Amino acid sequence: MPKYMFVYRGGHEGMEHTSPEEMQQVMQRWMDWIHAGIEAGWMLDGGAALKPEGAIVNPDLSVFDGPFTESKELVGGYSMVEASDLAAAIELAKSSPMPQSGGTVEVRELPNLGMQNE
Template sequence: MPKFMFLQRGSCDQKPPEMTPEQMQAGMQAWMDWVKNGTEAGWLLDPGSPLSGAGAVVQPDLTVNDGPFVESKELVGGYSIVEASDLAEACELAKQTMQLAGGGKIEVREFANLSQ
C-alpha cells in the first residue's frame, strides 16, 4: 500500500494561538487520541514530530548555510507518515489531521515506489 508524508506548513508570520492551560491539555489529548486511533487502525505509520526553527542547508558545493531562511514564505512545522490506498484517501486522513495542526495547511506527498 502506498505511503504518504503529511508536511505541516505555516506562514513565517503566523503566531501560535494564545491558549489556556486547559486548551493546551485538550489539544494534547486530541493529539494522543489521533495517534492511538491511527496506529490501531493501521494507517498511521509514524506520528512524526514538530520541527524546531533551527536548521541548515547543505549546498551543492558542500558548503553549509544556516536555515531555514526568513525569505521563505512558509516553514515546515512538522510531519507525519501514513499509509493509504491512494492520494484521495490520504487527503481524507489529512482532513482529520487538520483539526490538530493549529492553523496553516497540510501538504500530502506520496513516497516514490522505486522498487517497480
C-alpha cells in the same frame, strides 16, 4: 498499499499567546488523532515535530543557518501513513488537527524504490 508522508506547515502563528491549558488541548487533539490512526492501521509513524532551527547545505557545500521561509510556510513536523490512493490520503490529512489550527498538510506519496518494506 501506497505510503504517504504528511508534511505539516504553519499553524503555530499566535501560539506564543496560548495558555498552558490550551496548549495541552492542542497536544491532546494530536495525540488522539495519531492514536486513532495507529489503531485503525493507517498511521504508520506518528512522526515528530521539528524545531525551527536548522541549517541548509548548498550544492557548493556552503552552509547557511535556516530555513529562511515565512513562518506560515515553516515545516513543523511530519507523519507517515498508508492509504489506498492519493484521494484517501487527502481525506486522512483533512482529519488531522493541522487544518483546524490554521496550518496546511502537504500530502506526498513515497515511491517504492525497492528499499521500503511492503
